[in-house]
Amino acid sequence: MNGPLSQTFPAISPIVYGCMGLGGGWDHAPVTRDHVLQAHAVVDAALNDSITLFDHADIYTLGKAEQVFGQVLQERPGLREQLILQSKCGIRFADGHGPKRYDFSREWILTSVENSLKRLQTDYLDILLLHRPDPLMEPDEVAAAFEVLRSRGMVRHFGVSNMDQHQIALLQASLDQPLVVNQMEMSLTKLDWLNNGVQVNTGQQEGNHFASGLLEYCRSNHVQLQAWGCLSQGVFTGRSLDGQPEAVQHTARLVSSMAEELSVAPEAIVLAWLMRHPAGIQPVIGTTSPERIQACAQATRVQLSREQWYQLYVTARGTELP
Template sequence: MNALPLQHHGLTASRLVLGCMHLGGTWDRSAPTAEHVQRAHEVVDAALAQGINLFDHADIYTLGKSEQVFGQVLKARPGLRERILLQSKCGIRFPDESAPGRYDFSREHIVSSVEGILSRLGVESLDILLLHRPDPLMEPDEVAEAFRGLKASGKVRHFGVSNMSAGQIKLLRAAWDEPLVANQLEMSLEKLGWVESGVLVNQPPGAHVGFPEGTLEYCRLERIQLQAWGPLAQGLYSGRSLEGQPESVRETAALVGRLAEAKQTTREAIVLAWLLKHPAGIQPVIGTSNAGRLAACADASRLSLTREEWYALYVSSRGARMP
């Protein structure tokens, strides 16, 4: 059972998402340059050329400069906003003079964060707002109050979460009576907890997986779109140096290479196709500002791995036979 396809102003969200984390330059208070804006133009063009129309932001990315340079792209290109879907996240606060780094799902912070996001992007509304990381002090009623106000004002159309377990989503849903459209989790051929938590049910190693059991299944049942951050594992299987890596990583990278050669595609496409094969309808969020690497990913949505190829990659990556 897959999530409902996200649609707005005639658009259906693409299977691949462009993560904008690296736009805007460095993670400091320096102002973005014309070069940073030009890079954003190039990446947007590369994404659109590959059929990608969903762009993922967060209010903290390069301390707001990611959204700022993207906003300059939108300002320079009238009509582009109606061709794309915009998603951003809030809830992480960096250390300041009053407190350490923390998470904040208070109504005040959510609302003020959205105001800042919209201002930096230069738009009137977001298609999706995600809560970035679970706040231990979350009051579901307060979050729901923020959501209702933002939706009623037309500032946010849909809401979702990031890095949340099934239990945390259920708690939030107790106060929010509309669908949560997405849950963004770290999922890749390297980070296998989302698969292992199901495979290792009733097995002693399952106690050490670390991925909340039942979350994948809950999201599928509730038709919550699973989005995968870090889907390429920072290039681990597609060209990054393997010096010092365990044998399972080296063998998996070699297998990825052989499959790419056999299917006349890129290693990036194979790694992403492995995620896309899963029946949950996972939506990889590709976090790159390199137009060439983005193009290398594009073939993934056109590939079809067999069950045997999927398991070959999985078993190789886990470094042990199936239990």
């Protein structure tokens, strides 16, 4: 891996396994043995393909994703040392105290991490991310919470998710250690992060919702970009294309053709396209199918040429470059 996190974690994988699909449904039904066995299977599949970074959030399946993962760790002594664990906090669902909201208060960050560690049955997180920007964020208060977590050995590194460079810089100014991750939606169907750059000085930037300069900020400041939604809900890897835009259908055919030419799964082409970018982007995959995890892992042996990369980009755009 050539991304910034490789300097902090030499054994880190270029692909992240996202645990949002573990633990059953987004409801209060209890965790079952089948859910735990599923978690064992995906951990084995990931590790068999050298995927070592596992991404959680306190809200995933209402805490059950962390719970079943913790059960796996409890049942397999020594496994924790083979993994890099990342979780997120800051989103609160509607309850008796208020509507769905974001909460970067010192109290909520500390409580969230304490609960995540209990569910995961571990003493520490390698990385903690703030899940979505809180308009009421007080950077010094966040810094105080981070210092408590760091000094107690509960969290080793910190990052963010879904933030622009101004929000990151504001928070970073109050911190003693660098933010190491920013997780954003990036894929062949979510192209704002690329279009934002190539459309400079063209008059075509209206409607682009990716923060201008964020990509460059993260690269310049050694902030690891991680891509959620990177497989575009499977539209390029076997999902029905009925009703999909023409550009998506053309891209799906191109992905299939390239996969056949390079003797890999279509998932490998989709992820290799992201990983070809010099920012060293880490795709976050969320499938619970061991076979599909293996298909995704094939991306590490694919090196797309500049022409192949642009062919996928332009086809997915649905229009030639300016």
